[in-house]
Amino acid sequence: MTNPSFATILDTAAATPAPVLLQELRGQGRTRFEALGLPNRRQEAWRFTRLKDIEETEFSAPPLVPSRIDVTPWRRADAHALVFIDGMFSPDFSEVDDLPDGVVVSNLMLATASDSEIVKKHLGSLTSLDDQPFAALNTAVLADGAVIHVPAGVEVESPIQLLFFAGKSDSPTVCAPRILIVAGEASGVTIEEHHVGTEGSALSCPVSEIVVEAQAVVRHVIVQDETPTTQHLASRHVVMGQGSRYSAQAISLGGALARTDIQVDLAGEDAEASLDGLYLTDGKQQADSHLTLRHKAPNCRSHQLYKGVLAGSSRAVFTGRIVVEQDAQKTDSTQSNRNLILSDDAVANSNPQLEIFADDVRCTHGSTVGRLDDDAVFYLRSRGIGREEARRLLTLAFAGEVLDRIPLEPLREELQQRVSERLALMERSGDGA
Amino acid sequence: MLQLKDLHVAIGGKEILKGIDLTVKPGEVHAIMGPNGSGKSTLASVLAGRDEYEITRGEILYSGQDLVELDAEERAREGLFLAFQYPVEIPGVSNTYFLRTALNAIRTHRDEDPIDAMDFLALVRDKAKLLKLDESLLKRPVNHGFSGGEKKRNEIFHMAVLEPRLAILDETDSGLDIDALKIVAEGVNSLRSADRAFVVITHYQRLLNYIEPDFVHVLMDGKIVRSGGRDLALQLEDQGYEWLETEPAAVGA
Numbered sequence: 001m002t003n004p005s006f007a008t009i010l011d012t013a014a015a016t017p018a019p020v021l022l023q024e025l026r027g028q029g030r031t032r033f034e035a036l037g038l039p040n041r042r043q044e045a046w047r048f049t050r051l052k053d054i055e056e057t058e059f060s061a062p063p064l065v066p067s068r069i070d071v072t073p074w075r076r077a078d079a080h081a082l083v084f085i086d087g088m089f090s091p092d093f094s095e096v097d098d099l100p101d102g103v104v105v106s107n108l109m110l111a112t113a114s115d116s117e118i119v120k121k122h123l124g125s126l127t128s129l130d131d132q133p134f135a136a137l138n139t140a141v142l143a144d145g146a147v148i149h150v151p152a153g154v155e156v157e158s159p160i161q162l163l164f165f166a167g168k169s170d171s172p173t174v175c176a177p178r179i180l181i182v183a184g185e186a187s188g189v190t191i192e193e194h195h196v197g198t199e200g201s202a203l204s205c206p207v208s209e210i211v212v213e214a215q216a217v218v219r220h221v222i223v224q225d226e227t228p229t230t231q232h233l234a235s236r237h238v239v240m241g242q243g244s245r246y247s248a249q250a251i252s253l254g255g256a257l258a259r260t261d262i263q264v265d266l267a268g269e270d271a272e273a274s275l276d277g278l279y280l281t282d283g284k285q286q287a288d289s290h291l292t293l294r295h296k297a298p299n300c301r302s303h304q305l306y307k308g309v310l311a312g313s314s315r316a317v318f319t320g321r322i323v324v325e326q327d328a329q330k331t332d333s334t335q336s337n338r339n340l341i342l343s344d345d346a347v348a349n350s351n352p353q354l355e356i357f358a359d360d361v362r363c364t365h366g367s368t369v370g371r372l373d374d375d376a377v378f379y380l381r382s383r384g385i386g387r388e389e390a391r392r393l394l395t396l397a398f399a400g401e402v403l404d405r406i407p408l409e410p411l412r413e414e415l416q417q418r419v420s421e422r423l424a425l426m427e428r429s430g431d432g433a
Numbered sequence: 434m435l436q437l438k439d440l441h442v443a444i445g446g447k448e449i450l451k452g453i454d455l456t457v458k459p460g461e462v463h464a465i466m467g468p469n470g471s472g473k474s475t476l477a478s479v480l481a482g483r484d485e486y487e488i489t490r491g492e493i494l495y496s497g498q499d500l501v502e503l504d505a506e507e508r509a510r511e512g513l514f515l516a517f518q519y520p521v522e523i524p525g526v527s528n529t530y531f532l533r534t535a536l537n538a539i540r541t542h543r544d545e546d547p548i549d550a551m552d553f554l555a556l557v558r559d560k561a562k563l564l565k566l567d568e569s570l571l572k573r574p575v576n577h578g579f580s581g582g583e584k585k586r587n588e589i590f591h592m593a594v595l596e597p598r599l600a601i602l603d604e605t606d607s608g609l610d611i612d613a614l615k616i617v618a619e620g621v622n623s624l625r626s627a628d629r630a631f632v633v634i635t636h637y638q639r640l641l642n643y644i645e646p647d648f649v650h651v652l653m654d655g656k657i658v659r660s661g662g663r664d665l666a667l668q669l670e671d672q673g674y675e676w677l678e679t680e681p682a683a684v685g686a
Contacts, residue, residue, distance in 0.1 A: 379521040382481050383535035383591065384509035384542070393534065397525025397574075 002037050005058045006137075009174050010034075012061040013141035019112040022142050025124050029139025032129040039133050048317040048349050049259055050286050054231050059203055060171050062086040062143070067168035074194055076410060079161040080105055082146045086166060087175045089144045097158070102151040105160055108178055111147040118149045118182050126209040126237040132261065134205040134233040138176040145178030145206075148191065152184035152213075159190040159408055166195065166202040166226060173200075179208035183216035185241075190219040192411055197254065201229035204255075208234070214241040214268055219248075219407050223415065226254040228283070234260040242268030242297070249406050251415055252279040252287045253422060259288035266293065266300040266328075277306040278402040280419065281314030281346070282426045288317040295328035295358075304335040307402050309395060310346035311426035320365065321353040328358050335365035340372065340398050343429040395423050434459050434630050435480075435599055439491035442472075442479050448489065449475045451655035457599070460627040464641055464666060465634045467652035468674045473634045474518055476652070477603040480632075481515035482508050495599070509535070510542035512598030516588040516605050523575035528587070529557055531575045532594050539595060560593040564620045582613040589620040596624070601632045606640035618643030638670035651677060 010030050018026070038055060039046040066085040071093045075081055082105065083093035089107035096105045104111065104118065112119050129136040146162045166175035183189055195204060204226060212218050224232055232255040238246055252258045264273050279287035293302045308316045318337040339348035350367035372394050380390035399419050406412040435457040442450040449472045457463050467473050479486050480493070482505030493500040500508065523531065537547040548556070557571060564586045576584050585605055592600055602621070606614055621631065621644050633644055641649070641663070649665040650657045651674070658677050659665065 373521075375521050376523055378483060378505060379517065379523065380531070380535075381505040382509055382515050382517075383531070383595065384506055384538040385531075385535050386506050386538065387504070389534065389538070390506075393526055393531075394523070397523065400525045 003055050003057070003059070005060065009059060009061045010140055013143070016143065018109070018142070021112055021120065021123070022108075025139055026142050028124075029129065029136050029142065033133060033136035033140045036131075036133040036136055045131070045290065048315075049288055050257060050315075053256060054203060057172050057203070059174050061141075062088065062173045062175060063169045066090060067165070069165050069168060069198065071163060071165065074163055074196055076159075076161055076192075078410070079159045079192065081161040081163060082107060083163045084144060084146075084165065084177055086169065086173060087143050087177055093163075100154045100156060103154060103156055104147060104149040106147050108145040108147050108180070109143075116147065119147060119180065122182055122209060122211055123178075123180055124209075126211070126239055127207055127235060132235055135207050135235040137174070138178065138205045138207040138235070141174060141176045142178060143176065145180070148181045148189065150183050150187040150189045150216075153186050154184070155188040156190070159192050162191065162193045164193075164195045164204075164206065166197050166204045166230065168198065168200045170200070172229075173202050175202045175204045177206045179206065179210075181208070181210045181218065183212050183218050185213045186215040187213075188217040190407065192221045192408060193223070195222075195224045195226055195232065195234075197226040197230055199227060201227055202231070204230055204232045204234075206234045208236040210236070210238040210246070212238065212240045212244040212246050215243045216241070217245045220246070221406055221408060221411060222248065222250040224250070224252045224254060224258050225418070226258075228254065228256060228285070230255045232258040236260060236262045238262075238264040238273070240264065240266050240268060240271040240273060243270045244268065245272050247274040247407075248276065249402060250275075250277040250289070251402070251419075252277070253418070255285065257286045257288070259286075259290070261290045263292045264294065264302070265296060266302060267296045269297045270299045271297065272301040274303045276304075276402050276405050278399055278419075279306075279308045279316055280399070280422050280426070281308065281316055282311040283314060284312065285314040286316065287314075290317075290319045292321040292323065293333065295322070295324045295331045295333065298327060298329045298331075300328065301332045302334070304337075305402060306337045307398065308339045308348060309342065309399055309423065309426070310339060310348055311342040311428060313343070313345035315347045315349075317349045317351070318367070319351045319353065321355070322363055322365070324356040324358050324361050324363065326357045329360045331358060331361040331363070333361070333363045337367040338398075339367075339369040340395060341369060342395070343427055345429070391428075392423060396420055399423070434496060435632070436494040437491070438494070440479075440493060441488065441490035442475060443487045443489050444475070444485060449655055450479070452491065453655075453657055455650065455657065457630050457632060459598075459630055461648065462625065462631045462633060462644065462646045464646035464649045465632060465652055466636065466638070466649060466666065466669060469636065471652045472655045473636075473652055474603055477515055477518070477601050477634055480513065480601055481505060506538070509595075510539050514592050514595060514597030514600045516585075516592060516600065516602045518603040518605075518607065520576045520584040520588050522577045522579075524577045526575055527572055528575050529571045532557065532591060535591075536595060557594060560590055563593060563623060564590045565616050566590050581608040582610065585609055586613065586617060586620070589617050593620060593624060598628065599630050599632070600624070601634065603634050604636065605633075606635055606637065614640065615643060638666045641666045653677060
């Protein structure tokens with residue numbers, strides 16, 4: 001399957017000046033993307049994903065001059081910020097204050113041009129292009145993105161905000177930001193990543209590569225709040241060293257289709273990964289979360305909590321694959337996917353997949369798809385709370401379990417507000433809606 | 434205040450209550466006793482406004498108006514309160530937030546302003562003390578992870594904050610040890626007043642040692658088979674319910 005408009009985009013990208021390293025990567029990406037083509041629903045990993053719009057939309061390369069967007073509503077005063085508009089770095093809106101010695105918070109073009117060892121060593125090293133067509137597309141049109149390096153032993157106190165704006169131009173564009181995060185031994189950093197759009201539409205296909213070295217701690221919050229016509233297909237790859245911690249809360253609100261493929265390799269002993277997600281879908285929206293947690297070393301722990309609220313005739317897919325390799329004894333892995341359905345036509349698919357090759361492990365998983373609990377609604381009403389308010393409260397409480405885990409208080413409060421507004425607008429129907 | 438006239442109630446086509454007459458006046462405490470399956474909890478649910486019960490005959494008047502016409506939340510706003518036999522856990526909603534939302538819904542109904550945050554805090558602290566409820570339970574999600582006793586005390590705590598005119602206690606004593614039972618009873622007794630009425634539903638006489646009823650009714654197979662004073666409860670404790678099955682029904686109240 002292919003989309004003829006991609007040929008022009010690939011040619012434009014190949015002709016755009018860039019450091020040699022990026023040009024080489026583009027070439028590899030292009031070869032791979034052309035070989036793979038767009039995925040189709042006969043492929044198991046794409047069976048439930050609606051790709052028709054991507055096949056049929058005529059996309060163009062990002063505009064040469066980035067759109068004018070007022071980013072202030074998204075900027076948080078207490079955070080360092082790198083801002084990207086239509087995939088291009090915007091130095092005017094970015095603001096990186098005093099950082100501890102050796103910490104790099106830069107855009108990819110600049111970091112690559114300055115011969116960054118981190119970029120040379122890690123860029124493209126985590127992402128397997130073999131079966132990831134949109135990661136291949138991202139690589140083929142590689143333009144800019146964020147590079148964060150925290151050297152060993154350093155804790156970056158203020159969060160680092162990465163803001164990606166897409167799709168304000170007249171015709172749908174391809175927006176392919178790249179993120180590389182390397183947290184050195186026993187370092188610590190908090191990243192909040194936003195994918196935002198205000199108007200227009202885009203094919204947004206970000207790729208993140210995250211290296212968490214021994215004893216390092218990376219806290220990561222991802223917010224996807226793009227326009228209702230945007231196709232968002234993200235890939236995230238995390239490699240964790242011994243005793244390291246990686247926690248992520250992914251909040252998916254916007255887009256026609258929002259799919260994230262996440263792979264976390266627990267490669268060092270005693271590593272712990274916590275992956276939480278919340279998706280709200282309405283109308284004909286689709287939100288897909290495909291996680292692979294690969295336990296490669298003994299005594300690692302992984303936890304997944306993904307929750308969805310579905311209204312209208314929207315759809316959500318959760319695939320949680322836990323692979324426990326032979327050496328990964330004493331693995332402790334939990335997975336929970338819970339979906340709250342607000343209308344008769346919304347559908348949630350939940351697919352846990354366990355592949356266990358070690359014998360001394362504890363893996364638990366559970367998934368639910370259901371309506372609000374009638375007993376709970378009645379309990380609230382019997383105390384004087386109106387039916388609508390009772391449902392709103394219970395739905396917000398359901399979503400709150402994930403939001404409560406966001407470690408950044410201002411962002412958490414902002415998202416609670418945003419989620420509450422979204423829920424109020426969602427189409428409910430049927431009994432117990 | 435509350436008047437049941439020939440009340441018949443069915444669920445799923447099966448008749449559970451088969452003609453109940455009961456009059457509760459302000460200031461009174463009525464105990465409704467009966468063996469398991471007699472329809473006690475159905476009566477409580479119907480009064481609170483659960484949708485799945487069908488009233489096939491008779492009527493329920495509350496302060497002169499037809500209670501059946503009111504939704505559950507409207508009943509609560511009109512001063513009716515049900516303490517649940519099995520309080521529901523509400524993860525993600527804090528006990529105080531829940532109570533404040535409920536209290537403000539009731540106040541709005543009465544054309545009163547929402548309660549001031551400081552006044553509310555003082556109110557819940559005061560009432561929590563009355564029920565010997567640990568303050569940490571105020572911040573925790575409603576009933577979530579509470580012990581059985583804590584849940585029951587939390588129900589009475591809610592009642593104390595919302596100050597209903599008519600409170601129905603559905604087996605509030607079940608699962609309580611004697612200390613918790615005394616705390617709950619003290620909470621209820623502190624709320625007794627000339628303009629507030631209680632319907633206390635229980636299987637055992639024990640609770641009535643601490644909450645002294647003005648009237649005791651025995652419910653069996655969906656009917657009140659006997660009504661009397663405090664003595665009737667003691668007689669039931671001595672003799673069980675079986676003797677009533679053979680005696681001819683003597684209906685009063």
